[in-house]
Amino acid sequence: MAEAAVTISTPVRVEAPPRELERPPLVQNNRSLGWISDHIAGVAEGRAPLWWWVAISISSAMFLVGVVMVTYLISTGVGVWGLNHPVMWAWDITNFVWWIGIGHAGTLISAILFLLRQRWRTSINRAAEAMTIFAVMCAGLFPLIHTGRPWLAWWLLPIPTSNNIWPQFRSPLEWDVFAVSTYFTVSLLFWYMGLIPDLAVMRDRAKTKLRQILYGLFALGWRGSNRHWSNYEKAYLLLAGLSTPLVLSVHSIVSFDFAVSQLPGWHTTIFPPYFVAGAIFSGFGMVLTLLVPLRTLCKLEDIITVRHVELMCKVTLATGTIVGYAYGMEFFIAWYGGNAYELEAFKYRAFGPYWWAYWTMITCNVVLPQLFWFKKVRTNMLAVFILSIVVNIGMWFERFVIIATTLAREFTPANWGYFTPTAVDVLTFVGTIGMFLTLFLLFMRYLPMIAITEVKGITPQADPHHPLGGARHGGHV
Amino acid sequence: MGEPQKIYGVLAEFDTPAAVLHAATQVRNAGFRRWDVFTPFPVHGMDHAMGIKNSPVGWFTFLGGALGYATGNLMIWYMNAYNYPILVGGKPFFSGFFAFPPSYELTILFGAFGTLIGMLALNRLPRLHHPLLKNRRFKQVTHDKFFIVIESDDPKYTEAGVRELLEKAGCRHVELVEE
Numbered sequence: 001m002a003e004a005a006v007t008i009s010t011p012v013r014v015e016a017p018p019r020e021l022e023r024p025p026l027v028q029n030n031r032s033l034g035w036i037s038d039h040i041a042g043v044a045e046g047r048a049p050l051w052w053w054v055a056i057s058i059s060s061a062m063f064l065v066g067v068v069m070v071t072y073l074i075s076t077g078v079g080v081w082g083l084n085h086p087v088m089w090a091w092d093i094t095n096f097v098w099w100i101g102i103g104h105a106g107t108l109i110s111a112i113l114f115l116l117r118q119r120w121r122t123s124i125n126r127a128a129e130a131m132t133i134f135a136v137m138c139a140g141l142f143p144l145i146h147t148g149r150p151w152l153a154w155w156l157l158p159i160p161t162s163n164n165i166w167p168q169f170r171s172p173l174e175w176d177v178f179a180v181s182t183y184f185t186v187s188l189l190f191w192y193m194g195l196i197p198d199l200a201v202m203r204d205r206a207k208t209k210l211r212q213i214l215y216g217l218f219a220l221g222w223r224g225s226n227r228h229w230s231n232y233e234k235a236y237l238l239l240a241g242l243s244t245p246l247v248l249s250v251h252s253i254v255s256f257d258f259a260v261s262q263l264p265g266w267h268t269t270i271f272p273p274y275f276v277a278g279a280i281f282s283g284f285g286m287v288l289t290l291l292v293p294l295r296t297l298c299k300l301e302d303i304i305t306v307r308h309v310e311l312m313c314k315v316t317l318a319t320g321t322i323v324g325y326a327y328g329m330e331f332f333i334a335w336y337g338g339n340a341y342e343l344e345a346f347k348y349r350a351f352g353p354y355w356w357a358y359w360t361m362i363t364c365n366v367v368l369p370q371l372f373w374f375k376k377v378r379t380n381m382l383a384v385f386i387l388s389i390v391v392n393i394g395m396w397f398e399r400f401v402i403i404a405t406t407l408a409r410e411f412t413p414a415n416w417g418y419f420t421p422t423a424v425d426v427l428t429f430v431g432t433i434g435m436f437l438t439l440f441l442l443f444m445r446y447l448p449m450i451a452i453t454e455v456k457g458i459t460p461q462a463d464p465h466h467p468l469g470g471a472r473h474g475g476h477v
Numbered sequence: 478m479g480e481p482q483k484i485y486g487v488l489a490e491f492d493t494p495a496a497v498l499h500a501a502t503q504v505r506n507a508g509f510r511r512w513d514v515f516t517p518f519p520v521h522g523m524d525h526a527m528g529i530k531n532s533p534v535g536w537f538t539f540l541g542g543a544l545g546y547a548t549g550n551l552m553i554w555y556m557n558a559y560n561y562p563i564l565v566g567g568k569p570f571f572s573g574f575f576a577f578p579p580s581y582e583l584t585i586l587f588g589a590f591g592t593l594i595g596m597l598a599l600n601r602l603p604r605l606h607h608p609l610l611k612n613r614r615f616k617q618v619t620h621d622k623f624f625i626v627i628e629s630d631d632p633k634y635t636e637a638g639v640r641e642l643l644e645k646a647g648c649r650h651v652e653l654v655e656e
Contacts, residue, residue, distance in 0.1 A: 169557050225515055238534060456621075
């Protein structure tokens, strides 16, 4: 059949979307590519500002307190904590789950939001990934030191020894070893791969020989070649694809530590999704706690805009509401399941001697985050900062409530008790906060805390089909 | 010294992603093979303009992941069912179910290593030295400039011809890069 002479007329231009449908730019005030490099890299160059010295003095002092406490613990024994029969796990595991949960927002932002093509993530992913790594480091410390004899912690690893005794893989605690160490390693790899092009930026800007050598070494000879970018982008996509099931599995496996046991209040199937939602909730809380002050202190308001903060508030609101639903559902199942022990455990949680912890948790995690429904609250940086701290507190209490109340009231009255922390418990926790903040402050002074390359890539002047990117004739080059 | 330096290639600088994309199409149409575009960020549509095929990194990820899952299962079977079986709570010595969570984690772990190592290997990185990294102007590639480099060992390379092509393609500046 002869082809009819069809002329397909393609319009040279498409209509611009109506003003109300235009999206606000992700980088405000039409900043140039050079400005983005200068301002982000500038945070890690030159002399450190006064506030940085004040902050790192405080945080490293806290860290030092933690080092002293851990030394005391290891040299004396776990009895220096308030642990005793029946509550043999309390602040240590609470802190472990809390820190691991905080880490989850980093991977969510870097991997899941990447797969969902949420381009606003580029302004916050680097800092959130760094937060993940440091939070997982703090988390990993607690299972190690609560073993009582941490010098035997290598028993957890599948290392061949002369007596051929291997780890016992039927225990979720052993799964946890694999989950947490994989999570740390993969987060580090993902973070480092994202850093390679930015380390090249730092290398090319370096003024001193030492910086040139160090940034140059870690940039691995990156030159921005398009043949490299092609492999790099594919690898980044694949790592995002691998990290997404990873982040969902890690907190699921952490929740198995509890859910696979037989205790009322722990033995529930809702735990994996409920823990994952809580983890993302607390992680976004921590990202907001860190970035809301930093965007002002480092003058990065054009890159981490109010819109970014608002979007993070919305994620916090959504996950906080999921967590609230889980609290309600736990109660419903405790009643509907018809198990007397389960129902008793939940009555004890809410109205027993730990009522204050339970209602702090409900207030901080379910009630107060509802304020994020209001745009006035989401755009008020002070309010967001305070609420982010509230979320952090609430999530700590959630872990404490789950762990302590169940252990304090088991099946028989012989296993009933009440946990009271000692000063060592509290100060060890303070120490890990110090460690976390110290590491984060060092990170932001030595590495670009926002992904320079990725932020450049989402500006209109980076798009070859946009007039600002040099396109003529309505985008056809 | 005194001996003329070997030439690595010709470097052309562009101001906008659209200009470099346009020029890349022309260099490709001129039939060059040993050339590359250098940009501060991945430019949309550049792979197509340069005629780069889909990256094979995925194979490294797949191999890593498959190896990880097999390693996990084999390790757990060997340790808990073969080398030193211990009966715990009447549970089987080996089952794919309890071996799954650690094996799943190892799938991701090995897959991630495969991805990173595959990406670096395909890019011939890490590299401590490269002729372009010595060039002062090329330092702008990580800031806000775009470059095309045509290497001197391309079969179609002649200095005058390459210069003319790149200038016609609209570059702002052309210079020779020494080896």
